[in-house]
Amino acid sequence: MSIEEVLAAARVGLDRLTPEELFAEQRAGAVVVDTRTPAHRVEQxxxxxxxxxxxxxxxxxxxPTCPFRIPEATGPDLRVVVVCRHGYSSSLAAASLRAVGLHRATDLEGGVQAWLAAxxxxxxxxxxxxT
Known part of the structure; x- marks a missing residue:
């Protein structure tokens, strides 16, 4: 499969969020996880x-079942929203989190770039x- 096909498969079932939706969900308690590189965080x-x-x-x-989890990883119902620079790798990460049981994991459509544009x-x- 090409990366485009892998990405499309990863996005099946994700309820990807707009910046406005993420803003509301974060205020309601969603955990936002930033996976951007340090250089991208400095830039954006x-x-x-x-x-x-x-x-x-x-x-x-x-x-939540891993001995190396963080305190925020409280259970499978945790709402996790992954953000990256443009919204591509975050989709792959959200799908991976769903695969380990976090069925409400998703990402920000368009990434931090869309957040800033909004x-x-x-x-x-x-x-x-x-770490």
Whole structure:
């Protein structure tokens, strides 16, 4: 399969969010996870309230059954919204989180670029990075 086919398959069943929907869901308690590289976060700004989790350890930190999970990984009903730069790798990450049992995981359509285009804020201050 090509990466486009893999991406299309990963998005089946994802209820991808618009920036406006993500803003509302975050206010309602959704956990936002930023998987962008440090360089992209410097370029675009830090996503407000997001946990920064490197893509290489994402599933281990969010799987509620894993001994290496973070405190926020409370159970399979956790609403996790993954954000990336443009909304491609976040779809793959959300599908992977669904595969480990987080059935409400999804991503931001268009990524942080869409968030910024919609006029939502970012900041330049420190973030909580999960290692």
């Amino acid at each position: 700004g830090e996503f407000p309230g997001a946990l920064v989790i490197d893509r290489t350890v994402l599933e281990w930190r969010l799987d 006029g939502f804020p970012v900041h330049r201050g420190p973030v909580r990075e999960v």
